[in-house]
Amino acid sequence: MQAGWRFGFLAICLAACAQAEIKLPKVITSGMVLQAETPALWGYAEPHSNVSISVSDGEHVHVVTEPSGKWEVVLSARNASDQAVVIKLEETDVLNPEAVHLDDVLFGDVWLCSGQSNMEFSVAMTFDAAEIIDQADNFPTLRLFAVQKNASGEPLEEIVDVQEGWVASSRESVCGAEYGARADYCEPHCGGSAADPSYHRPTWGYFSAVCYIYGRELLKATGRPQGMVESCWGGTAIELWSSPKALAKCGSSEPPPPLNDTEVEVGLAPSTLYNAMIVPLLPMSMRGAIWYQGEANTGDEAKAKKYRCQLRAMAEDWRSSFRPTSLPPLAFFVQQLAAYSGPDGFLPVLRNSQAQAVASLPNAGLAVGIDLADPGSPCHDVHIRNKTAVGQRLALAALAVSYGESVAYLGPVPVHAETKAEGVEVEYAGEHGEFVTINQTTSETQCFEVHKDGSWVSASASVKAEQGQRLKVIVHASGDIKGVRYAWSPIPTGQQLYDDTGLPGIPWAANCSGAGICDLDTQVSFS
Numbered sequence: 001m002q003a004g005w006r007f008g009f010l011a012i013c014l015a016a017c018a019q020a021e022i023k024l025p026k027v028i029t030s031g032m033v034l035q036a037e038t039p040a041l042w043g044y045a046e047p048h049s050n051v052s053i054s055v056s057d058g059e060h061v062h063v064v065t066e067p068s069g070k071w072e073v074v075l076s077a078r079n080a081s082d083q084a085v086v087i088k089l090e091e092t093d094v095l096n097p098e099a100v101h102l103d104d105v106l107f108g109d110v111w112l113c114s115g116q117s118n119m120e121f122s123v124a125m126t127f128d129a130a131e132i133i134d135q136a137d138n139f140p141t142l143r144l145f146a147v148q149k150n151a152s153g154e155p156l157e158e159i160v161d162v163q164e165g166w167v168a169s170s171r172e173s174v175c176g177a178e179y180g181a182r183a184d185y186c187e188p189h190c191g192g193s194a195a196d197p198s199y200h201r202p203t204w205g206y207f208s209a210v211c212y213i214y215g216r217e218l219l220k221a222t223g224r225p226q227g228m229v230e231s232c233w234g235g236t237a238i239e240l241w242s243s244p245k246a247l248a249k250c251g252s253s254e255p256p257p258p259l260n261d262t263e264v265e266v267g268l269a270p271s272t273l274y275n276a277m278i279v280p281l282l283p284m285s286m287r288g289a290i291w292y293q294g295e296a297n298t299g300d301e302a303k304a305k306k307y308r309c310q311l312r313a314m315a316e317d318w319r320s321s322f323r324p325t326s327l328p329p330l331a332f333f334v335q336q337l338a339a340y341s342g343p344d345g346f347l348p349v350l351r352n353s354q355a356q357a358v359a360s361l362p363n364a365g366l367a368v369g370i371d372l373a374d375p376g377s378p379c380h381d382v383h384i385r386n387k388t389a390v391g392q393r394l395a396l397a398a399l400a401v402s403y404g405e406s407v408a409y410l411g412p413v414p415v416h417a418e419t420k421a422e423g424v425e426v427e428y429a430g431e432h433g434e435f436v437t438i439n440q441t442t443s444e445t446q447c448f449e450v451h452k453d454g455s456w457v458s459a460s461a462s463v464k465a466e467q468g469q470r471l472k473v474i475v476h477a478s479g480d481i482k483g484v485r486y487a488w489s490p491i492p493t494g495q496q497l498y499d500d501t502g503l504p505g506i507p508w509a510a511n512c513s514g515a516g517i518c519d520l521d522t523q524v525s526f527s
Contacts, residue, residue: 021098022051022089026159027281029102031166033143033227035285036080036107038325042072042283043089050093056086072283077326080108080224082141106141108225109218110286113211114241114278115293117234118335118383118390123174123209127385132213133175141225142169142215144207147281149233151240151272155279163230164207169216174207208232210292210335213391214398221399229284231277237296238310240273246317247271250309278318285323288331288363288402290394291315294350295337295382304346308353315361328363331402333394336506338369339491340382348488351507356521365397365409370487371496371504393503411503412471417484417510417518423459423477424450424484424518428497428505429470447492448475451483461495473497484518485509 024043034040045051047069053061055075065071084106090099113119123132148161167173208230215226233240239247247270297307311334319330336354337347351370358366367390374384384390396409416427449456457477464472475484487496487507497505510518 021045022091022100024089024100025157025280025283026162026165027145027147027229027284029166031104031143031168032102032145033106033108033110033166033225034075035110035287035325036078036224037327038285038323039075039078039107040072040283040285040323041075041087041089042070044069045071045091046094049091052088052090052092054088056088062092074285078107080222082106082223082225106143106225106227108141108227109222110227110229110284111211111215111218112281112286112289113208113214113228113230113232113292114289115232115291115335116236116296117232118295118338118387119208119210119230119232119290119292120234121209121383121387122206123212123387124206125379125383125385126209126387128388129175132209132388133171136169136171136174139169139216139219142212142219143167143225143227144169144173144212144215145227145229146207147229147231147277150276151268152276153269153272155275157280159280160276166227169212174212209387210391210394211290213388214290214394217392217395218398221395221405222403229281229286231281232292233273233277235296236268236273236293238293238307238314239270240268241278241293242271242310242314243274243317243321244271246310246313249313250306282321283323285325286330287325287327288333288398289318290333290335290398292335292390294354295342298342298346298350301346301349304349304353306353307350308357311354311357312360315357315364328402330363331398332358332361332364333367333397333401334358334364335367335390335394336369338384338390339371339373340380340384341375342382342490345490347490348485348507348509352509355506355508363401365394365401366506367393367397367409368411368504368506369393370492370507371498373491375491396503408499408501408503410506411499411501412497412505414486414508414510414520415470417512417520419481419512419516419518420474422474424475424481424512425464426461426473426475426484426486427470428473447487447494447496449485449488450475450477450481451485452477452479452481456483456485456488481512483509483511 022043022045045065047067049065051063051071061073063071063073084104087102087105088099090097145166146163147159148163150160211228211230215228219226298304315332322330334354336351358364372384372386375381377383396407399405400407400409412428414426415429448459448461450459459475459477461473461475464474488509510520512518
């Protein structure tokens with residue numbers, strides 16, 4: 001009887017030991033990309049147990065789990081390579097350990113792509129969807145991962161669900177498994193909104209166009225595998241993506257009113273998307289993030305101005321929270337809001353807030369989209385379809401700032417402005433000293449305005465002189481000029497400034513003092 005009891009107990013123990021296995025977070029799977037300089041892995045096993053990690057290129061690492069069972073390890077730095085490895089993980093101090101294998105893992109760069117609907121906007125809905133999708137099989141070292149939408153009142157250790165697990169770029173992964181099965185499967189499609197039947201809200205599906213094109217362009221330029229992690233939600237304000245700590249820096253407040261019924265139904269509130277869709281990713285090593293958001297924060301002038309503080313605070317907080325790497329702090333690239341009609345007149349103020357926030361951050365860059373208006377978009381003109389230009393311009397910013405390449409990414413930038421007898425003289429410089437020119441499509445431009453006699457009035461502009469690699473533009477006006485601004489409209493009309501690479505000038509505004517100098521580092525607030 002005693003022997004039988006012992007045998008039964010031993011059998012139970014053996015069964016329990018045999019079931020012991022390492023559990024990995026949903027973002028760590030076969031097919032992923034690890035940041036080459038700081039390849040981080042983490043997971044769970046039995047408390048105080050030994051975990052062995054073996055990489056097929058010869059590295060072997062052992063780690064002891066914490067009392068909670070959690071473990072994490074940073075592998076040795078590697079050169080980025082298109083040669084995939086297999087990583088084997090197992091507990092070494094249990095009987096019959098069940099090993100976990102991560103196959104087809106690459107070392108390269110990992111990027112977070114976040115924001116609202118213009119980041120969520122899928123490849124299938126772009127102008128050049130057919131070309132992008134037809135070429136998608138050519139980039140097997142571009143890997144994609146998408147977090148499923150979820151919100152939480154408390155920080156989560158694990159993402160709740162996955163929209164698209166780690167997968168190589170292909171026709172199917174970019175546009176869905178049914179690609180080719182239906183002739184219209186990858187055609188743009190929109191659905192009505194219960195909140196506003198006249199507003200066509202896209203039926204989003206499959207991978208983010210901006211995120212995909214950004215990664216593709218970096219892969220083509222650097223040869224380094226690119227891992228793209230999409231975590232976004234249409235119609236959401238920046239407050240939802242910011243931690244309480246970041247919100248406190250700018251004065252915590254409720255987000256703008258919801259844009260649709262869905263936000264009310266799921267109970268979105270400040271920090272809830274940060275808790276559920278960012279916090280679980282913080283243990284990852286990443287090269288940087290791209291951010292396309294702001295439409296939900298243009299409700300009034302105060303909110304649009306506050307965005308300058310909020311964007312900087314969120315970027316700084318993400319940098320301090322993501323796993324440190326041997327690279328400079330988390331690179332952060334922002335897509336400035338493109339031209340669209342908008343429900344209010346505060347879109348230019350928010351664009352300015354974006355530019356000022358980025359200018360105050362190291363290892364950051366801005367992509368300008370003021371020239372990408374799409375009044376014919378079937379999903380409202382806020383959703384421009386030329387996401388190829390967006391992704392390419394963000395990639396240029398990354399190549400210049402994060403990779404140290406000598407490429408232009410920002411078009412004409414004003415460096416000095418002062419009032420003269422003939423108007424306002426504005427001196428421009430290109431990001432890398434290129435000549436800048438006015439796009440000669442009409443005889444005059446209405447993109448410049450001056451503030452005098454209590455109101456803004458349109459003013460024509462012309463090239464005054466070229467000196468070396470600088471360009472002087474005279475904005476023709478007379479009288480007591482209190483301010484000057486360029487492209488300060490939801491949808492600017494008339495000529496725009498470009499550099500010789502085709503990049504547009506950044507929108508800006510400035511107060512002009514009695515001494516004649518115009519302050520380019522201000523947020524103009526004339527009525």
